[in-house]
Amino acid sequence: MHPIVKLLSQRIALGLLLIIATSALIFAGTQILPGDVAQSILGQSATPEALANLREELGLNEPALSRYFDWLFGALQGDLGTALTNGKDIATSMASRLANTLFLAFWAAIIAVPLALILGLVAARYAGRWPDKLISGVTLATISLPEFVVGYIVMYILAVNYRLFPSTSVIYDSMSLLEKLNAIAMPVIVLVLVVLAHMMRMTRAAILNVMQSAYIETAELKGLRPATIISRHAFPNAIAPVVNVVMLNLAYLVVGVVVVEVVFVYPGMGQYLVDHVSKRDVPVVQACGLVFAAVYIGLNILADMIAILTNPRLRHPK
Amino acid sequence: MPETLLDIKNLKIEATVYPPGEDPHDITIVEGVSVSLEGGKVLGLIGESGAGKSTIGLSAMAYGRGGVRITGGEVTLNGRDILKLGPKALRGLRGREVTYVAQSAAASFNPAKRLMEQVIEATLKHGLCSRSEAEARAVKLFRKLGLPNPETIGSRYPHQVSGGQLQRVMTAMALCPEPSLVIFDEPTTALDVTTQIDVLAAIKEAIRDTGVAALYITHDLAVVAQVSDHILVLRNGNKVEYGPVKQIIEDPHEDYTRALVSVRSIDHEEKKPAEPVLRVDNVTARYKGTNFDVLSNVSVDVAPGQTLAIVGESGSGKSTLARAITGLLPPSAGRITFAGRTLTPDLKTRSIDDLRELQMIYQMADVAMNPRQTVGTIIGRPLEFYFGMRGEEKRKRVQELLDQIEMGKGFIDRYPAELSGGQKQRVCIARALAAKPKLIICDEVTSALDPLVADGILKLLLELQAQEGVAYLFITHDLATVKAIADSIAVMYRGKVVRYGPKTQVLTPPFDDYTDLLLSSVPEMRLGWLEHVIETRKMESAGN
């Protein structure tokens, strides 16, 4: 077997293992802590009978370990349980919201990735000069702002002052694509702003790192044109670190979505999660946590795999 | 009248430095250097670190590395001043008229491209010939440079060939466009001594056969003497002396050149054998999680007040032996006796006297001293730790030790970063000496230093040995150093001692194969040495 196949399968196995371990962590987070699900649903003033009934209903009297495995095997088969608050099947309620969230994240990524790469290249090309300093300054500012602050600033300017977009991003299935895009324009802008800074900064660093290599000097001393140096010598070596940057930031985007959805009242996974945390609907929170963690881990593992695939030392072993 | 190929006049080179926490400012790296080179000849540029030799070499391509700028003078190549050329004309010059061979070929090749692609790249981009012709040229050069499988090596990636081979491929890359000048920037410095000689011979032959002119940059006068016609000696960015190689080696005019020529020619009389202070008996060791012995059945002795040199190339296990003796890597078998006591294998179980009497000095003085401690703390700590000295008493003793290593007052409150390379190593020696040891293990203590500074350290070590009667276990890859300092020698190869005995005996024939190879590979400061060695080796292999 080619060593690279072995490495890649190791990564996939590691990813799966991590997701399983994460599920245990999430389950433990809601069970082992002093708070009791029944108590937190009913509040401090609940009668002992009511508590006992609810515990019975939720299966809390079974040992935690067996409840965990029931939950995990269910989740592996697509059964995420039922919500405490409305008794509906979680997987069904989640499906459309997950689709909405992915729709939002997809458009944010489509815009942010090329933009960040171009700006990162510009900053690297003019390293230490004014375009670089300008970009770094703006970056510092956006990194220091939480997502919801960026959200309200954008909303204040675009929806209130200029009335370009509606201030909330409600979407329905019956809307046309264009209507949907108009509705999500502001959250997309916010998400782009939020991930752009990180992605650009890291792209800049990755490219500068490659440009300072001795083989770039060799290429210069061969009398090659700058464009040739970049396309033939810098680019092939910059793919891996840059792809890594992109993947890490997409993972970051997944988290940014939670807050941005709340700001714009967008019917996605983030909103769903936050709502049910307030309602203390533990099964929904667990299910959402698991899905978010799986996506996050998946993207990180994907980044690793691309780095392995583009490494000449691994592709062409001795 | 031979034609002048390269004419450098009154060169001035400056750089902007950005010391952290200080304002950026300009410094002068090279000033007022003039030299010229005829077509087909080789000019050696020699000097210690900071002499500006690489910078001058790259000026022949009108190239400044990092923040380096050529700010004055003329560099005339093939009749035109290349400092006045625009970017486009410069690109036409680089990689076509002048090419470059770097010190680290491993870093200078693009890891993502096959060797052949990179070797013929400049030739193709400058439109000198077709791809198939260029590839044929490259294969011819690979063969000339003695690379294995010249037909197919081009399809490999840089990480798939060894360091010595990569250096030859880089030479082929430089020669492929048939330039009129090649700049060799320390091309053999990073290689082991036995690999160095082959690469050196290959480079020399290639230069002779192709009739190309070359600038050969190195810090090793013995090496440059083998390949050059003329030598330019540089120091701190200024010209010291220029002349034909014979005159520089045999009749140097300047004191500095004389010092460089006589480097490592310390006379050292071998002492008589004596009852050993350290006895290493059949020691075998391996690193955790590996399944081969880095040391196998090593037995050597060190006599009090004498020096045992452990010689070997990288991977010979010589530094591992030091780790085994100090207890950092407990041996899996064998016994180590020190001052009549058997040492426990693990450092943690040794007595305070065992620790005190066995000191160590490292190769990189930079990282051997805590950057946050002053010289006074560094040297004073063993005094405090082993002898309970405090306050004024300790400070007085530190000052005495500083005097012994020929560093005067005022150094006691300095930090390591404020010292030069040689001074740092001296402080490390003083720290070892402070413990009043019976044996000091010196691990490549001079290999990171410039030759003259290294010489000073060796002389100091010999003096201290005479004064204090301390024994040295001197680990090195450099045979010239060994000749200067050792009383007995152990030659190591792949974890085994292959030859061991008093110095004169080890250095007198008949030799085993490895010792012969090692000894004959050490560059000697005389003309024709390289040819002589290569010739002898050819005859030997023909005889076999």
Place this chain on the structure above:
Amino acid sequence: MRRIPLSALIGLFFTALFFITAIFADFIAPYGMAEVVSNSIWDPMSREHLLGTDALGRDMLSRMIYGGQTTIYIATLATALSFTLGSVLGFTAATIGGWIDQALSRLVDLVMSVPSLILALVVLSVMPVSTTILILVMGLLDSTRVFRLSRAVAVDITVMDYVEAARLRGEGTRWIVFREILPNALSPLVAELGLRFIFAVLFISTLSFLGLGVQPPLADWGGIVKENKEGLVYGIPAALVPAVAIAALAISVNLVADWVLNRTTSLKGGRGA
């Protein structure tokens, strides 16, 4: 003495200003934290109310000053917790090694493979929300990052020859940790302290904004944004006031952290520790 760059001076000034205001909030704030001072809501800026009033007719400036106190208090304690825990465990793991190091490192890998916000939301869904719980959750989650950094820094230092030299001399663990390793690990850790504090500020603000952090009537800056967000739709920018404060605090601390890191990455002179 080296010159302090202007950006660092600005950062230092504002950081100090925020902290002093937080400490002396009771003396500085013109009105009470939850005191309703006006019959109308969202009054514009005036002489009596420099920042106007909020969604319930409370004095915005006072609310901001007390909010800052809450934000800074929670962030400081969470940072102190994450730092103490993370660096002690990180150094221990690096110097002891073996299975303790393995176990701690794998646990940290696991916790870090889930985004902190998600994990915090999961835990807060069953926990009673109080300031103490918030500090504990944030501090514990963030200690993983400090652990990784301090372990990496300590591992880098323990392989240095000067540490080996101290071992060969026979020095005990105490000298090695406190005299050889710690002085050299301090500067990257100090710079990290700033970044962790910023992270804590952003984190608590986000939680409070989501309604899962500080509970009314107490409010931190994130909570004040939440209280006043409805006004934005009518063009009332009250919610942007705390937003600006969060950003200003984060940027100031960032400027200071950048300076500390730049100043001490090189060990020249070594006196700057």
